[in-house]
Amino acid sequence: MKDYNKQEYLKLLSKEYKNITEVSEEIINLKAILNLPKGTEVFLSDIHGEYAPFTHILNNGAGIIRSKIDEIFENQTTEKERNMLATLIYYPEEKLKIIKEEAKENLDEWYTITLYRLVEVARKVSSKYTRSKVRKAIKNEFAYIIDELLHAQINSEKDKVYYYKQIIKTIIELGQADSFIIAISELIKQMAVDHLHVIGDIFDRGRYPNLVIEKLMNFHSLDIQWGNHDILWMGAASGEKTCIANALRISARYSNLDIIEDIYGINLLPLATFALEQYKSDPCNCFMPKGSAGEVSTKEKSLIAKMHKAISIIQFKLEGEVIKRRPEFEMDHRLLLDKINYEEGTINLKGNIYKLKDTNFPTIDPKNPYKLTKEEEIVIDKLVSSFKNSEKLQKHVSFLFSKGSIYLVSNGNLLIHGCVPLNEDKSFMKMKLQGQEYSGRELMDKMETLVREGYLFKDKTNQKQYGMDIMWYLWTGKCSSLFGKDDMTTFERYFIAEKETHKENKNSYFTLREDEDVCNKIFKEFELDTNESHIINGHVPVESKNGESPIKANGRIIAIDGGFSRAYQEKTGIAGYTLIYNSQSLQLVSHEPFTSTEEAIVNESDILSTTMLVEHKLSRKTVKDTDAGKKLLDEVDDLKLLLTAYKKGIIKEV
Secondary structure, eight states: OOHHHHHHHHHHHHTTSOSHHHHHHHHHHHHHHHTSBOOOEEEEOOOTTOHHHHHHHHHTGGGHHHHHHHHHHTTTSOHHHHHHHHHHHHSHHHHHHHHHHTTOTTHHHHHHHHHHHHHHHHHHHHTTSOHHHHHHHSOGGGHHHHHHHHHOOTTTOHHHHHHHHHHHHHHHHTTOHHHHHHHHHHHHHHHHOSEEEEOSOOSSSSSOHHHHHHHHHTOSSEEEEOOHHHHHHHHHHHTOHHHHHHHHHHHHHTTOTHIIIIITOOOOHHHHHHHHHHSTTOOOGGGOOSSOTTTSOHHHHHHHHHHHHHHHHHHHHHHHHHHHHOGGGOOGGGOOGGGEETTTTEEEETTEEEEBSOOOOTTOBTTBTTOOOHHHHHHHHHHHHHHHTOHHHHHHHHHHHHHEESEEEETTEEEESSOOOBOTTSOBOEEEETTEEEEHHHHHHHHHHHHHHHHHSOTTOHHHHHHHHHHHHHHHOTTOTTTOBSOOOHHHHHHBOOGGGGOOOBOTHHHHTTOHHHHHHHHHHTTOOTTTOEEEEOSSOOOGGGTOOSEETTTTEEEOOSOOSHHHHHHHSSSOEEEEEOSSEEEEEEEOOOOOHHHHHHSOOOOOEEEEEEEEOSSOOBGGGSHHHHHHHHHHHHHHHHHHHHHHTSSOOO
16 A cells, blocks of 8 residues: 555544544454454355254354253253253243243242343353443343343352342343343353355255244344355246246255245246146146145146146246347257157257157247247246246345355355366366456456446346346356256156156366365465365265265365155165364264254253264464455554554644
């Protein structure tokens, strides 16, 4: 920075710190903060709309809260008492209701004991933070009281002991115990997890991605790395037709159209009417929804199957348009509708002839198979309007843009949902976009820029259209870091019985990531320390039950998709991973399947988890070792310059 600019900046800074005393106080404060232990980071991935287990893991701080309870009270209380205390912290309102309904004779005594214990837990989880930070996290009505209780020196001063007891007694006498328990429980949960990283795929499969996002919107500190299913919905919200068709198809496939209609208020009547007209006598057997046994009637299943087929055909046509419009995507091999022999009911795929399982294509013109019928155009145009005008969907997607990115470099780690696209020879895959070639980090940065343009730019501009096309490419293209495969064989899975046609080859990254040299190459690309850094991945479920380890390349790679989604749990054998990065270690926690929220509250059952130590830090990490710490160090340097300016009289004190 030029001297002139620096002086002007210091003049601005002097308006906040008006004299030597104020500057000195702030330097002392910042240096103290820099030497505190770093806050606990928690990493989750591939939530896929599973709201109940996701909420429980947030509530129990990925197991951190229960470990603190055991640490404090293991020798003082029974396991049953600790279970109750933990459940009370996780679900204070619900648990209090049950406890009070049981009509405890000595409710005041229970309140007294419980309040003391909650204060102890709060003191433990907040000990690494400044008093100011803790107070800011407390609900206003109890901020002063909780602050006093947390910092009372009850073991050293007799008067303070009486003072402490009197506060607790008064809270109960005034009928404020319930409100206080809720407030301090929320504080404990907030202090247990300083920052949350969500490494992709909030949407699809599970029924409540909307509730997951609402929960995240109220979380105190987080970031999101977009997953391939997230980018699909982001594209749909932008008005990208192929993304809309794909999102609808997946929702129909998993009998989850409620999210479309009831939650996001998108009118599916035009699609339903069209599907009934075109496929009235078609059983649509290949399109029967999954996982709908006992949930929907036979009549509903039949309608969903027809809608499923109708939107799938529309999708294949729309994708053909994009592929032809963007030759740089190099996806001509995915143009399949023109490879069908409609008279014989076969398809020529890579020189092989396959019989189609379904040969009823009333909306496809064999001479021009990618052209939408007028009726299909009307349906998709109405859907585009509905998606773009869904207030709730736009609110949720806007949040994903504000908190999200394709990748994130955070505290020395690379966070990415899928992969860094690599060739077999370990080189970064190249792709030409808008006439310029990109690879590695530059390619991912360019795609993120285009994605944001696709959402934020005005309609009917070439740049917006290009950005929207990129969103679809990120869902399905071979150079997509979010997808990580060479093909998405959707058509083949619906229409061809032969399994060899269903194969989707993973990007070379997923085999090469076992190689430390490859990891080091990626670290250098992202300007990371090859000795200290890690790549934290989601996307590909780790098959734990088959012996696959989530820790790869001697600890350089940590894969944390362990099957949060119920659909994957049979394959993985567990119900997801949580990675915890505190001041002393990296810990990987594997979770058993979650039963239900009601079970957790009534029977005080927690998610059974197993913790694996990934890495123990020889010296405790402090705030100054973090990205936030580096910013604070810059602030200290600036304040020292201001201090010098005051002492030399360059800037006058107030």
